[in-house]
Amino acid sequence: MSATPKAKLFEDDRFMKWLLIGPLVVFLLAFMVYPTLYSLYMSFTDYVMKGDPNFVGLDNYRWVLSDKAFWEALGRTVYVLVLCIAIELVVGMALALLLNRNFRGQGIVRGLCFIPLLVSPLSMSLMWNYILHIQFGVVNTVLGWLGIEAVPFLSTPSMALNTIVFITVWQWLPFSVFVLLAGLKGMPRDQFEAAQIDGASSIRTFFRLTLPLLKPLIIIIVLLRVMWLMRLFDPLYGTTRGGLNTELLDWMIYRVSFVFFDIGQGAAYALFALYLTLIVGALLFKQLIKAMDGR
Amino acid sequence: MLFQKTSGLVAVAAAAAVALAAPAIADDGFTLADIPEIENKEPIHVALEAGGAADLIIPYLQAFSEATGVPVTSESMVFATIYSKEVVELQGQTGAYDVVVTETSWTNEWRDYLHSLNELAEKYDPEGVAGLQKVVDGIDPGLLRMASTRDGVLVGVPYYTYTMVSIYREDLFNDAGEQAAFKERYGYDLAPATEWQQLVDQAQFFTRKKGETLRGETLDHNFYGVSMMAGRFPHVQDELAAMVWSKGGHWASPVREDGKLVGFTITDKDREVLEWAFTLYQELMKYAPPGSENAFWDFATAQFVEGNTAIIPLMYNGLWNWASTVQAEVPGARAAAAPVVGSRPYTGAFHFAPSRDSGNPEAAYWLLKFIGSYATQKEMIEGGWAGTHAKVLGEPDKTVETNYAAYGWIPPTLEQWDAQAADVDNYLHFNSSAFGKIYEQMTIIGHENATGATTPAESLEAWETSFGRLQKKFGELPVQ
Numbered sequence: 001m002s003a004t005p006k007a008k009l010f011e012d013d014r015f016m017k018w019l020l021i022g023p024l025v026v027f028l029l030a031f032m033v034y035p036t037l038y039s040l041y042m043s044f045t046d047y048v049m050k051g052d053p054n055f056v057g058l059d060n061y062r063w064v065l066s067d068k069a070f071w072e073a074l075g076r077t078v079y080v081l082v083l084c085i086a087i088e089l090v091v092g093m094a095l096a097l098l099l100n101r102n103f104r105g106q107g108i109v110r111g112l113c114f115i116p117l118l119v120s121p122l123s124m125s126l127m128w129n130y131i132l133h134i135q136f137g138v139v140n141t142v143l144g145w146l147g148i149e150a151v152p153f154l155s156t157p158s159m160a161l162n163t164i165v166f167i168t169v170w171q172w173l174p175f176s177v178f179v180l181l182a183g184l185k186g187m188p189r190d191q192f193e194a195a196q197i198d199g200a201s202s203i204r205t206f207f208r209l210t211l212p213l214l215k216p217l218i219i220i221i222v223l224l225r226v227m228w229l230m231r232l233f234d235p236l237y238g239t240t241r242g243g244l245n246t247e248l249l250d251w252m253i254y255r256v257s258f259v260f261f262d263i264g265q266g267a268a269y270a271l272f273a274l275y276l277t278l279i280v281g282a283l284l285f286k287q288l289i290k291a292m293d294g295r
Numbered sequence: 296m297l298f299q300k301t302s303g304l305v306a307v308a309a310a311a312a313v314a315l316a317a318p319a320i321a322d323d324g325f326t327l328a329d330i331p332e333i334e335n336k337e338p339i340h341v342a343l344e345a346g347g348a349a350d351l352i353i354p355y356l357q358a359f360s361e362a363t364g365v366p367v368t369s370e371s372m373v374f375a376t377i378y379s380k381e382v383v384e385l386q387g388q389t390g391a392y393d394v395v396v397t398e399t400s401w402t403n404e405w406r407d408y409l410h411s412l413n414e415l416a417e418k419y420d421p422e423g424v425a426g427l428q429k430v431v432d433g434i435d436p437g438l439l440r441m442a443s444t445r446d447g448v449l450v451g452v453p454y455y456t457y458t459m460v461s462i463y464r465e466d467l468f469n470d471a472g473e474q475a476a477f478k479e480r481y482g483y484d485l486a487p488a489t490e491w492q493q494l495v496d497q498a499q500f501f502t503r504k505k506g507e508t509l510r511g512e513t514l515d516h517n518f519y520g521v522s523m524m525a526g527r528f529p530h531v532q533d534e535l536a537a538m539v540w541s542k543g544g545h546w547a548s549p550v551r552e553d554g555k556l557v558g559f560t561i562t563d564k565d566r567e568v569l570e571w572a573f574t575l576y577q578e579l580m581k582y583a584p585p586g587s588e589n590a591f592w593d594f595a596t597a598q599f600v601e602g603n604t605a606i607i608p609l610m611y612n613g614l615w616n617w618a619s620t621v622q623a624e625v626p627g628a629r630a631a632a633a634p635v636v637g638s639r640p641y642t643g644a645f646h647f648a649p650s651r652d653s654g655n656p657e658a659a660y661w662l663l664k665f666i667g668s669y670a671t672q673k674e675m676i677e678g679g680w681a682g683t684h685a686k687v688l689g690e691p692d693k694t695v696e697t698n699y700a701a702y703g704w705i706p707p708t709l710e711q712w713d714a715q716a717a718d719v720d721n722y723l724h725f726n727s728s729a730f731g732k733i734y735e736q737m738t739i740i741g742h743e744n745a746t747g748a749t750t751p752a753e754s755l756e757a758w759e760t761s762f763g764r765l766q767k768k769f770g771e772l773p774v775q
Contacts, residue, residue: 243527245748
């Protein structure tokens with residue numbers, strides 16, 4: 001008995017692929033591609049949430065490129081991004097190595113390490129604002145008991161941005177820790193045993209064996225963190241609100257788009273940030289594929 | 296003789312009757328019972344500012360709902376998000392809010408979104424515009440101007456004010472030792488400042504290190520002259536506005552032709568006053584506690600209440616309740632309120648305004664009338680609310696002596712409203728239809744100046760550049 005045309009259709013690989021991927025494609029077209037293209041259109045207009053949008057060509061992009069505040073915000077964003085990723089990787093690796101050892105109560109320690117990731121980012125920023133306050137914060141109160149002068153964590157331009165880095169690292173460090181820990185747990189034992197038999201030192205084993213094996217995971221961490229940190233917003237909301245030299249790119253986009261409602265200019269800022277993220281993301285993705293292929 | 300005595304008694308009785316009737320004259324007599332049957336029973340949704348103020352008003356919304364049969368729901372938002380959230384709904388004509396909460400400086404910007412209250416009164420009120428007028432007549436005229444467009448169309452009823460007053464430690468100002476030391480150092484008496492230089496002197500005078508004495512007692516912590524709100528919040532702009540207005544300057548002066556507003560200009564005098572205000576702010580920051588660079592009203596008031604500062608030179612009157620608790624926190628301390636230097640504080644209010652997209656403007660109108668009425672405002676003010684009803688606030692029992700915590704802010708507020716009433720019409724805040732955006736920019740400039748990131752001259756330059764750009768982009772009137 002020959003198959004019905006309907007059954008034949010379901011046996012067709014190409015059809016099945018499109019059928020399965022179809023809902024996702026529709027979703028992406030509606031909620032990703034269309035808004036992005038609409039933002040692109042808006043970035044060429046002077047729309048300010050009143051009247052009709054008028055085409056202004058590249059005016060908004062000219063403004064972006066000549067806006068000192070934008071470049072300053074971008075500079076701060078890159079600073080925060082580099083510092084956060086560096087700290088999260090180094091400290092995250094150290095903690096992952098510690099947690100990879102067997103010790104009593106490791107389940108509790110792992111659970112506690114995970115908590116920052118579960119806290120709402122907005123509550124977290126408000127919480128740190130109070131904890132680190134120079135006059136009323138618990139940290140400075142304790143420092144005072146120890147005879148140490150109060151630290152202006154969130155009240156001087158020289159400290160505030162680094163405090164934002166600290167708050168961000170505090171929340172996201174567990175992400176690196178647990179991704180790296182998963183990598184350590186899944187490592188092939190035989191290669192490490194061979195290294196041990198050959199008398200390789202633990203430092204040499206780490207740099208020549210552990211690190212190369214973790215490279216794909218490290219690239220994944222960097223890739224995701226770059227994307228997330230380019231959109232860093234919450235730590236500013238409950239603390240400086242962009243003041244004290246802490247305005248980051250995403251806060252600026254929010255301010256221009258949703259406080260000034262300068263949709264055209266906000267779209268130009270946002271798309272510029274998107275292009276940057278895409279370029280960095282594409283480079284990292286290429287590295288990831290290479291690392292996964294073992295090249 | 297008997298006649299004389301009798302006539303004397305009659306005179307006393309008549310005087311007493313007049314005195315007793317006085318509140319009745321101020322009373323518009325409007326209560327929930329006066330609201331006629333509202334035909335449209337569609338629910339109305341009210342936007343509120345989150346926090347204590349919102350909590351206090353909710354029972355009145357419920358009372359209105361029970362009396363009229365119109366369900367009233369509310370949504371509380373933190374101040375930082377109110378503007379953005381409401382603009383999106385208003386511009387999108389979603390009708391999400393029947394009644395929007397409006398900061399007085401947004402009035403002109405939102406005028407296309409809001410109903411004229413007079414038009415609603417004509418349509419729904421059996422007494423017409425006169426019925427509305429009778430109620431709003433009790434509200435401070437300056438605040439009513441702010442709740443009106445620059446063309447004089449009333450679009451909202453102010454129900455909660457945050458006029459700034461100066462709050463200071465009365466016990467320090469009255470201390471004989473401090474008075475003598477101050478006079479010796481500055482050559483004049485220690486009293487609430489009426490000139491800015493006096494405030495700077497007082498700020499400097501009261502700034503003391505741990506181990507020095509204050510009021511004859513050794514300090515166990517550093518003490519500072521003034522609480523300032525220099526964080527990147529709207530308050531830094533409000534402080535600067537009080538300084539600018541006190542000198543007769545403007546952020547930008549109105550340009551009028553035949554009495555009609557045709558544009559704005561930053562005059563030489565404005566430039567001079569603005570640069571002076573930026574300089575003064577930086578000077579005062581020298582005597583403010585660490586952390587003021589990122590402070591807004593809560594930290595500024597907390598510093599005072601905890602006994603860390605002597606004066607909050609510019610603080611919203613609604614914060615008096617909290618500030619006055621310093622006497623419970625610091626032994627022997629007592630707060631007092633005075634007009635701010637120059638008596639031209641940032642004077643603002645939240646007003647309720649019916650959205651043009653409301654599905655039930657009739658109920659929205661009656662709700663506004665109820666909230667603004669004498670009886671409601673009286674109850675609210677007596678419950679600790681910073682109400683807008685000048686006649687209630689001016690009643691003889693609303694004194695510091697009768698209720699220190701609830702009424703301490705009232706005398707300076709009324710004095711300032713009177714002093715400022717004629718000026719309000721000339722303030723950029725209540726004339727520019729781009730002010731929601733300009734306000735944010737002022738905040739950034741004020742904060743940068745306060746933290747020393749920019750010099751006063753640079754702050755002025757930043758203001759001139761950004762004002763011109765924002766007014767051109769978002770406003771209707773030109774900058775000349």
